[in-house]
């Protein structure tokens with residue numbers, strides 16, 4: 242019997258009525274002759290509520306205890322969904338992450354799934370149960386409860402879909418799919434019908450918030466087709482799948498932005514071999530992920546090194562660099578949090594030239610200054626001043642003709 246995995250986000254299970262709605266959808270899939278695994282998030286803004294509660298008690302709550310707390314949100318929604326399915330006359334059982342042995346590493350708050358035990362789930366499915374699994378949570382080798390980072394239920398769903406070899410993993414959300422740009426900024430943004438794994442990976446890592454990055458990595462690695470769609474209507478959403486030649490016809494698939502970065506500049510770095518290595522290994526050693534990097538070498542053998550990190554890491558990075566600076570004779574460190582990374586993504590860039598030029602020209606025409614640039618095979622990103630975010634996104638959306646029709 243074909244197997245379908247379905248994931249419902251917080252807005253789709255925000256209250257009792259919505260949970261009943263989800264139950265009806267799940268049951269319809271079961272009735273259509275499928276085995277069904279359902280993954281749910283916590284209800285509405287429950288994870289935020291728990292997070293804030295913890296921070297009212299302690300500004301720096303212990304990571305282990307935070308995961309203990311945050312994981313409760315999903316335990317509420319899975320049990321309620323099971324009850325809603327029962328009341329429609331169908332069999333369903335809810336499971337926490339550890340009950341179905343979703344084993345993760347031990348990095349609390351951002352754990353990675355290392356394996357999932359298919360056996361228990363298989364047994365239940367074969368007995369005709371609809372299997373409901375709590376998203377976002379797992380257990381490490383020491384039986385400690387872990388969570389997978391915000392948006393982690395997507396990754397639970399894709400990991401289960403991959404392990405159980407589901408035909409498709411449906412991600413139900415409050416929008417109709419993946420859009421060419423954030424519709425809150427660009428009203429004429431369009432739903433994308435079909436997008437490749439690589440494009441989705443870039444969009445997710447460059448700021449689009451529809452899918453957790455890790456979930457797309459799972460999908461790509463195991464070739465699971467994702468269907469991102471609305472839980473409030475029956476329209477087709479966006480298919481995320483293997484690239485085919487037709488996808489290259491579109492040069493830019495979408496525009497993404499990320500306001501959550503900070504730009505750090507270390508002044509007067511002596512131009513000698515090994516120093517950049519020392520700086521960046523110190524930063525990496527503190528578990529801070531560095532994104533873009535540029536270095537300008539001046540005349541007097543001193544360079545400025547500028548790089549970006551996530552805003553939440555910027556304070557810590559500043560402290561680390563200050564002490565390293567004293568040790569290594571570096572200049573002062575400046576931090577700018579008023580920046581946005583603006584990106585265009587599309588596999589068509591591989592075979593079309595001039596995309597970067599067009600992007601820079603159109604930003605220049607609007608008087609938007611570009612502070613940093615980075616590229617990959619299928620994406621171009623610019624760091625700009627945050628106050629130009631909306632204008633920048635709209636400009637690129639228009640210039641690359643994404644409004645369609």
Ligand code: ASP
Pocket residue numbers: 250251282283288289314376377390391392393394395
């Ligand atoms: N409930 C978690 C969050 O709000 C996980 C998820 O919804 O995917 O981030």
Ligand code: MG
Pocket residue numbers: 250392395450451452453
């Ligand atoms: Mg989400």
